[in-house]
Amino acid sequence: MQIVHPDDRDHVRSEMARARKATSSYEYDFRILCGDGSVRSILDRGVVRREGGGEVTHLCGLQVDVTDLIARTVVRDPANPADTLKAVDDTDSRIGVGDVLDVLFDDAPVGLAIWDRDLRFVRINALLAEMNGLSPEAHLGKTVQELLPDVRDIEGLNAVFREILETGEAHRDVEVSGTTPAAPGEARYWREHFFPIRTDGEIVGVAATVEDVTEARHAQEQIDVLLHELNHRSKNLVALILAISRQTARHQPEDFLEVFQSRLEAMSAAQDLLIRRNEDAVSMQELIRSQLPHFAQLIGDRILLQGDPDIVVPGNAVQGLGLAFHELTTNAVKYGALSNHGGRLTIRWSERSAADMLCIEWQEHGGPVTAPPTRTGFGSSLTGAMLKSTLGAEIVADYAPEGLKWRLDLPRGCNRS
Structure with a gap:
């Protein structure tokens, strides 16, 4: 009551008392004083809640x-030249409550509609009519069906209407979907809250x-897909790490920690590219460079990268190819072209559109002179059998004396992971 305008406090008290005696609803207006000294006009409108015995418990x-929205007529006051403008008494100039509610209904930021007991539109605001793709006038007297x-x-929607008319209980957060003339053939989703309208208790x-939540629904569906993909990839990643640990321990137990760590770092570098790009593909050139971090100064001199920089690797092939490049680089450092000061490495990539x-x-x-390996280790599996089984790739490894030649052909539509 402290913020109510002093001239309106008795008015508010009497209206509150009258509201407690009302059958079902109340409505009145008053003014308040703001902290900065300004005066604002308030419309208070609601319903009366009663206990079973009829005692009022709430005014909602x-x-x-x-x-x-309140109009004031301004006129000159000849008797007071110093105060040349004077507002006419509010009671003569205010917009009617019905006009105020019309404005609120028409300018609401959500769709609004009213149906009679025959489930026919009796009122709809412009926003909801636009959602439906029909004029407001076209709705009047028609049913949703x-x-x-x-x-x-629609039968389920009609059942909601009938239950509200019978019980007087509101139904909130009802999802409705379908197509409308506003966007033929495009499925849309709406979140709707339904509630009864009473007159004298009836x-x-x-x-x-009504709120159009189509974009939010699609965004949630996309999130669900991404979470499913993340779960799938995480399981694959864990399985790959376990396989790498087992195979590394079996074939290279003497330097397990060093080899295992380097392979995990290769996987991490490939994964970083996917996350940083926020796409389901990675540039081939970026992927190769990510596996040559200690030899960046040799690129362009002893290491030649030849390929279209716009060619990308699909997301489900990034981890496998990254590990393969890492193993090939490791072998080149230990036994091949990068093990001396004169060797060279050329990496080419291309697309065959046909x-x-x-x-x-x-x-x-x-x-050094190259010879075929005397045994097949896990490194050979990473650059051969594993890529064949997971990506459907064709791989040829030629251990020619002058240097290793390794070729991979990856069908774009045959990725299996």
């Missing part, structure tokens, strides 16, 4: 600042607020 309402036959489960219709194929060639020159 909405207070709306309607200052800007007549106007929007492509809304899904339920005379149903009202609803076969929809990604082709990669790894060729070493000038290193």
Whole structure:
């Protein structure tokens, strides 16, 4: 009461007392004093809640600042030249409550509609009419089924209407979907709140607020897909790490920690590219460079990268190819072209559009004389069998005396991971 204008306090007290005696609803207006000294006009409108015995327990309402909707007539006051402008008494110039509610209904930031007991539109605001793709006038006197036959489960929607008319209980957060003339053939989703309209205690219709949540629904679906993909990739990643640890321990137990760590770092570098790009593909050139961090100064001199920089690797092939490049680099440092001061490495990649194929060639020159391995280790599996099984790739490794030649052909449509 402290913020109520002093001239309106008795008015508010009497209106509150009258509201307690009301059958079902109340409505009155008053003014308040703001902290900065300004005066605002408030419309208070709501319903009366009673216990089973009829005793009032709550006044549930909405207070709306309607200052800007109140018209004031300004005239000159000849008797007071120093104060040349004077407002006429508010009671003669205020917009009627009905006009205020019209403005609130029409300018609300959500769709609004009212149906009678026959479930026919009796009022709809412009926003909801626009959502439906029909004029407001076209709705009047029609049912949802007549106007929007492509809304899904109309019978279920009608059942909600009938239950509200029978019980007087509101239904909130009802999801409605379907197509409308506003966007034929495009599925849309709406979140709607339905509640009864009462006059003198009798339920005379149903009202609803409607919000188009199609974009939010699609965003949630995308999040669900990404979470599913993340779960799938995480499981694959864990399985790959376990396989790497087991195979490294079996074949290279003497330097397990060093080798295992280097392989994990290769996987991490490839994963970083996917996360940083925020896409389901990575540039081939970036992927190769990520596996040559200690030899960046040799790129362009002893290491030649030849390929279209716009060619990308699909996301499900990044980890496998990254590990393969890491193993090839490790072998080149230990036994091949990067193990001396004169060797060279050329990495080429290209696309064959006719076969929809990604082709990669790894060729070493000038290193020690190369010979085929005497046994097949895990490194050979990473550059061979594993890529064949997970990506459907064709791989040829030629241990020619002048240097290793390794070639991979990856069908774009045959990725299996």
